[in-house]
Amino acid sequence: MDLLQGLNPAQRQAVEAVDGPVLVIAGPGSGKTRVIVQRIAYLVKTCGVRPYRIIAVTFTNRAARELRERVHRLLGQSVQDLTLGTFHAICARILRIEADDAGLDSSFTIYDAADQTSLLKRTLEDTGIDPKRFSPGALKHAISAAKARLLTPAEFATTRANYFDEVVLRAYERYEERLRQSNALDFDDLIMKVVRLLEGNDRVREKYQSRYVHVLIDEFQDTNLAQYRLARLLAGGSRNLCVVGDPDQSIYAWRQADVGNILNFEKDYPGAQVIKLEQNYRSTQTILEASSEVIAVNRERKAKELWTENQQGLPITVVDALNEQDEALLVVHEIDRLTKEAGRRFSDCAVMYRTNAQSRPLEEAFVRYGLPYHLVGATRFYERREVKDVLAYLRLINNPFDDVNLLRIVNVPSRGIGQRSLDELARWATGESVPIYTALQLLAQSDDPDEQSRSGPELTARALRSLTAFRELIDSLAEAAKQRTVAELVEHVLTQTGYRDHLLASDDRGEERLENVLELRTVAEGQALFDDENALGEFLESIALVSDADDAGERPDSATLITLHQAKGLEFPVVFIVGMEEGVLPHIRSFDDPAQMEEERRLCYVGMTRARERLYLVRAYRRAAMGTRTTNPPSRFLADVPKRLTVSPSRRGRDAVSTPSRPESGRTATRVGTLVLDQTPAPDLKPAPAPFQAGDRVRHEIFGDGIVVTCGVNGVDHEATVAFRGDVGVKRLLLAYAPLEKV
DNA sequence: ATGTTTATTATTTTT
DNA sequence: TAATAAACAT
Numbered sequence: 001m002d003l004l005q006g007l008n009p010a011q012r013q014a015v016e017a018v019d020g021p022v023l024v025i026a027g028p029g030s031g032k033t034r035v036i037v038q039r040i041a042y043l044v045k046t047c048g049v050r051p052y053r054i055i056a057v058t059f060t061n062r063a064a065r066e067l068r069e070r071v072h073r074l075l076g077q078s079v080q081d082l083t084l085g086t087f088h089a090i091c092a093r094i095l096r097i098e099a100d101d102a103g104l105d106s107s108f109t110i111y112d113a114a115d116q117t118s119l120l121k122r123t124l125e126d127t128g129i130d131p132k133r134f135s136p137g138a139l140k141h142a143i144s145a146a147k148a149r150l151l152t153p154a155e156f157a158t159t160r161a162n163y164f165d166e167v168v169l170r171a172y173e174r175y176e177e178r179l180r181q182s183n184a185l186d187f188d189d190l191i192m193k194v195v196r197l198l199e200g201n202d203r204v205r206e207k208y209q210s211r212y213v214h215v216l217i218d219e220f221q222d223t224n225l226a227q228y229r230l231a232r233l234l235a236g237g238s239r240n241l242c243v244v245g246d247p248d249q250s251i252y253a254w255r256q257a258d259v260g261n262i263l264n265f266e267k268d269y270p271g272a273q274v275i276k277l278e279q280n281y282r283s284t285q286t287i288l289e290a291s292s293e294v295i296a297v298n299r300e301r302k303a304k305e306l307w308t309e310n311q312q313g314l315p316i317t318v319v320d321a322l323n324e325q326d327e328a329l330l331v332v333h334e335i336d337r338l339t340k341e342a343g344r345r346f347s348d349c350a351v352m353y354r355t356n357a358q359s360r361p362l363e364e365a366f367v368r369y370g371l372p373y374h375l376v377g378a379t380r381f382y383e384r385r386e387v388k389d390v391l392a393y394l395r396l397i398n399n400p401f402d403d404v405n406l407l408r409i410v411n412v413p414s415r416g417i418g419q420r421s422l423d424e425l426a427r428w429a430t431g432e433s434v435p436i437y438t439a440l441q442l443l444a445q446s447d448d449p450d451e452q453s454r455s456g457p458e459l460t461a462r463a464l465r466s467l468t469a470f471r472e473l474i475d476s477l478a479e480a481a482k483q484r485t486v487a488e489l490v491e492h493v494l495t496q497t498g499y500r501d502h503l504l505a506s507d508d509r510g511e512e513r514l515e516n517v518l519e520l521r522t523v524a525e526g527q528a529l530f531d532d533e534n535a536l537g538e539f540l541e542s543i544a545l546v547s548d549a550d551d552a553g554e555r556p557d558s559a560t561l562i563t564l565h566q567a568k569g570l571e572f573p574v575v576f577i578v579g580m581e582e583g584v585l586p587h588i589r590s591f592d593d594p595a596q597m598e599e600e601r602r603l604c605y606v607g608m609t610r611a612r613e614r615l616y617l618v619r620a621y622r623r624a625a626m627g628t629r630t631t632n633p634p635s636r637f638l639a640d641v642p643k644r645l646t647v648s649p650s651r652r653g654r655d656a657v658s659t660p661s662r663p664e665s666g667r668t669a670t671r672v673g674t675l676v677l678d679q680t681p682a683p684d685l686k687p688a689p690a691p692f693q694a695g696d697r698v699r700h701e702i703f704g705d706g707i708v709v710t711c712g713v714n715g716v717d718h719e720a721t722v723a724f725r726g727d728v729g730v731k732r733l734l735l736a737y738a739p740l741e742k743v
Numbered sequence: 744a745t746g747t748t749t750a751t752t753a754t755t756t757t758t
Numbered sequence: 759t760a761a762t763a764a765a766c767a768t
Contacts, residue, residue: 061758255756355754565755569757626753626760
């Protein structure tokens with residue numbers, strides 16, 4: 001089999017360039033994944049490199065899984081010897097293996113964002129920082145940023161520039177102490193600690209540098225300093241570092257990603273081969289050209305010449321909606337039409353938006369018209385309360401010093417351990433500089449008469465009894481864990497802690513919650529393959545670094561609702577981008593910073609380039625945002641899409657009512673304009689002459705009779721201010737939406 | 744210890 | 759506006 005077959009010249013070059021540093025700039029839809037897969041296969045099959053000597057790093061589990069599956073198809077079982085995973089998963093593994101040299105206990109717990117916040121709140125109490133003046137969120141972000149820049153508290157101290165940094169430093173120092181005491185690491189630690197370890201420990205560094213002869217990093221534009229340094233260290237032995245990415249798709253600067261890492265690659269690696277993948281296999285010419293025009297406006301970029309052999313395709317549909325409900329209905333109608341008339345499946349369609357809040361009216365419209373959809377990343381499995389509770393028990397069994405998880409479930413289900421007692425216990429533990437679990441152990445000892453001299457926490461006899469019972473519960477669970485599979489342990493925990501009964505009793509959705517917990521058990525059963533003594537640890541690690549239980553699972557045919565960020569790396573035949581408005585996309589928070597504005601533009605570009613055949617850019621004239629209505633001008637990005645590539649269909653309002661396919665019974669279907677797609681580009685929409693004048697008497701279906709006060713143009717529509725009779729009062733109505741008739 | 748009221752906050756969130 | 763968390767009262 002010829003591994004180079006079917007590759008274009010640039011792709012082939014990227015596969016064959018196996019010696020020395022290589023930078024692959026991969027435009028959207030340019031076959032990037034294919035190149036990575038073929039390159040690995042080429043290294044193994046043609047160059048005779050042992051898979052064991054190759055490391056490939058991704059950002060997402062999704063990407064790692066896809067790579068693994070595709071490499072497996074070419075190489076078979078030898079994929080197992082590859083090191084292939086996310087930055088975090090690979091680092092966690094290294095840290096467990098090298099725990100001694102890293103100064104860690106190998107059973108460390110990995111804290112997710114919620115755990116982090118929880119810990120940080122306790123930190124603020126310790127340090128007397130007022131959470132109202134300095135939000136835990138902002139401090140968390142600052143600490144995370146420091147770690148991404150590889151700054152320890154001591155190093156951060158030397159760079160601090162203002163009072164905020166001063167506060168951050170205080171929080172950071174204490175936060176680190178608490179993490180250490182809990183034998184826990186946060187996500188950023190995973191990377192930072194590995195970098196520190198490799199930099200500071202010759203044996204460990206040489207071990208990994210001599211092992212890995214070929215290093216491959218995906219989505220390099222999204223690396224932060226810590227990840228960049230990690231890549232550098234890993235490739236330090238061979239200099240065979242291949243990085244793949246696209247600066248135009250860098251959308252995570254707010255998480256310390258530094259595009260400079262990819263832009264300056266040639267400087268950092270003199271003699272690096274630079275290969276550009278510019279042929280696009282995904283989109284129509286129209287879509288490619290439109291998106292290229294949008295991204296070309298950015299100043300901080302290197303030009304690329306994307307091209308495609310694909311068809312010209314359909315023009316891009318640019319539509320104005322009246323408000324977010326209208327926008328949603330319009331999208332739903334069009335998806336309905338496409339599935340009926342254009343032979344599309346729902347799963348061909350994706351609706352993308354800037355902020356999660358925008359998903360709501362969309363969801364409502366899908367529900368109302370009974371069209372199937374799914375929301376990506378809405379309720380992440382491992383973030384559900386009941387799942388986190390059970391996991392907290394498991395984590396505690398694995399690492400009893402984990403204060404965050406202990407505090408989470410110490411009184412769930414309630415065991416008579418109130419906030420008072422807990423505060424007192426925590427205060428005492430803090431004073432003694434011990435984790436809470438250790439404090440519980442000391443409590444038991446101070447029962448001994450000879451230990452009475454020590455001043456223990458001031459607890460009531462009742463509280464003391466409850467706390468002791470809790471410690472015994474945890475100890476007995478830890479004992480039970482030794483001779484059980486993880487699935488059995490989940491079962492055991494549910495019973496012994498009373499959590500099952502608690503779930504069923506507490507809530508009317510208890511059954512559903514229990515289902516979720518049992519799903520966790522099912523996941524554990526799938527992992528039963530490991531039966532070494534650290535099965536629990538491995539299980540916990542495998543889920544600490546993923547957000548969804550089964551996002552690989554097949555879904556029934558349904559449309560996708562997704563944020564633009566999450567859409568990166570995906571593609572759909574039909575894409576709707578909604579909220580194409582100033583203040584939404586670009587987001588208002590980017591207005592005063594040109595760099596952020598460029599990132600918004602890249603985000604728009606990412607969205608547009610997800611589309612294979614049909615692209616719709618939709619904006620709403622008005623939008624409800626955080627309680628207030630706003631009227632937003634069209635997004636500046638719309639103006640950068642050449643007019644010759646777009647159609648703006650006329651929307652016939654009141655008279656053209658297409659009945660939605662499956663209206664939910666019991667609901668009145670709202671009258672709505674139908675989207676009419678002409679293939680002939682419509683001239684710019686101009687509103688018809690005003691149908692009403694001030695003084696006209698009018699009738700509204702719901703509000704009754706009234707008199708027009710004013711009637712003016714509002715975007716492509718007319719807005720009338722009407723004084724209605726009775727208590728209804730004065731209303732402002734958009735005429736395409738509100739059925740008004742003259743009397 | 745649990746329901747009720749008030750307060751807070753709202754950009755994106757690969758791990 | 760509306761969802762969620764903390765504070766509060768019962």
